[in-house]
Amino acid sequence: xxxxxxxxxxxxxxxxxxxxxxxxxxxxxxxxxxxxxxxxxxxxxxxxxxxxxxxxxxxxxxxxxxxxxxxxxxxxxxxxxxxxxxxxxxxxxxxxxxxxxxxxxxxxxxxxxxxxxxxxxxxxxxxxxxxxxxxxxxxxxxxxxxxxxxxxxxxxxxxxxxxxxxxxxxxxxxxxxxxxxxxxxxxxxxxxxxxxxxxxxxxxxxxxxxxxxxxxxxxxxxxxxxxxxxxxxxxxxxxxxxxxxxxxxxxxxxxxxxxxxxxxxxxxxxxxxxxxxxxxxxxxxxxxxxxxxxxxxxxxxxxxxxxxxxxxxxxxxxxxxxxxxxxxxxxxxxxxxxxxxxxxxxxxxxxxxxxxxxxxxxxxxxxxxxxxxxxxxxxxxxx
Numbered sequence: 001x002x003x004x005x006x007x008x009x010x011x012x013x014x015x016x017x018x019x020x021x022x023x024x025x026x027x028x029x030x031x032x033x034x035x036x037x038x039x040x041x042x043x044x045x046x047x048x049x050x051x052x053x054x055x056x057x058x059x060x061x062x063x064x065x066x067x068x069x070x071x072x073x074x075x076x077x078x079x080x081x082x083x084x085x086x087x088x089x090x091x092x093x094x095x096x097x098x099x100x101x102x103x104x105x106x107x108x109x110x111x112x113x114x115x116x117x118x119x120x121x122x123x124x125x126x127x128x129x130x131x132x133x134x135x136x137x138x139x140x141x142x143x144x145x146x147x148x149x150x151x152x153x154x155x156x157x158x159x160x161x162x163x164x165x166x167x168x169x170x171x172x173x174x175x176x177x178x179x180x181x182x183x184x185x186x187x188x189x190x191x192x193x194x195x196x197x198x199x200x201x202x203x204x205x206x207x208x209x210x211x212x213x214x215x216x217x218x219x220x221x222x223x224x225x226x227x228x229x230x231x232x233x234x235x236x237x238x239x240x241x242x243x244x245x246x247x248x249x250x251x252x253x254x255x256x257x258x259x260x261x262x263x264x265x266x267x268x269x270x271x272x273x274x275x276x277x278x279x280x281x282x283x284x285x286x287x288x289x290x291x292x293x294x295x296x297x298x299x300x301x302x303x304x305x306x307x308x309x310x311x312x313x314x315x316x317x318x319x320x321x322x323x324x325x326x327x328x329x330x331x332x333x334x335x336x337x338x339x340x341x342x343x344x345x346x347x348x349x350x351x352x353x354x355x356x357x358x359x360x361x362x363x364x365x366x367x368x369x370x371x372x373x374x375x376x377x378x379x380x381x382x383x
Contacts, residue, residue, distance in 0.1 A: 010043025027371035050331035051087025051354030062275035069104035080274030084307035095126030121159030129189035154181030166190035172203035179204030197228035248318035
């Protein structure tokens, strides 16, 4: 029997403007025309928007991907973030040993095979990064790319692979090799010169991980990685809009340079998101969530306590943009970046019914992943 949903009495954000109804059958959007359905959802003059896609999720629900890179951890992270509107995500592995990278990749394959909701692939952030811009990463894990490691990074059999690296730690040929294997390559935790980043872009680099943070800054005689990112029209940049990683003016400069089409909202979330705990271990370092940020004992930022609906609201406030642009940055831009726009990222016929219902105050009222509802009742306000 076909399971169908009809959403009515709301503002439905589509690629061509706002509609007022949307029809779903067997997990896929079929039309904007209301029709009899198994279930009719009254949006109560709220908004139906594409489900958010987060390309940088270290943890959530009290668990960290690095600690236990397995299917159970991936599922727990996905469930923790779903209540905040995230319908697709890349579990993110912070710099670790090759054998842990291998375990994490095999776990993602198993999670996708098992039908764990929302898993789009994996983000391997490091260990091919610069000690000068290490942030919270453990430099004992850092290593150079070699043929064996490149083969490992290109070995995912299902889903997408995103690798964050520092261009100065490898060659443009290394980046070209990864891109040829279908790996999406982003620059991050890098002290590279403008020229090194330009060479990497020419070789197949297509993104920048948490723009401005842990990368060589824009200076008038040395544009650095930030200058290369802002100048390049084709690449995508992630922004952590938690009020701590970026000054709002810096984010607005990025918006002026790149436009919402090439900016992505990311959380860089840690285990505290969607959990009762306010502390966890990252390796041997105690990390504490204080006043909405995650820091070690020295005050160094260690990921974030951000969730996606908060990122959307912060974008509207800090970037002075409307809901359409903020949602594009949270859904459509990351879908394009990761090459999954043919599956998800906007509300149009033929795509998966990955959707978020927001009320007039932009709080989450409901979440659907592939047509299955996650949030059932009430308004869930982000932490």
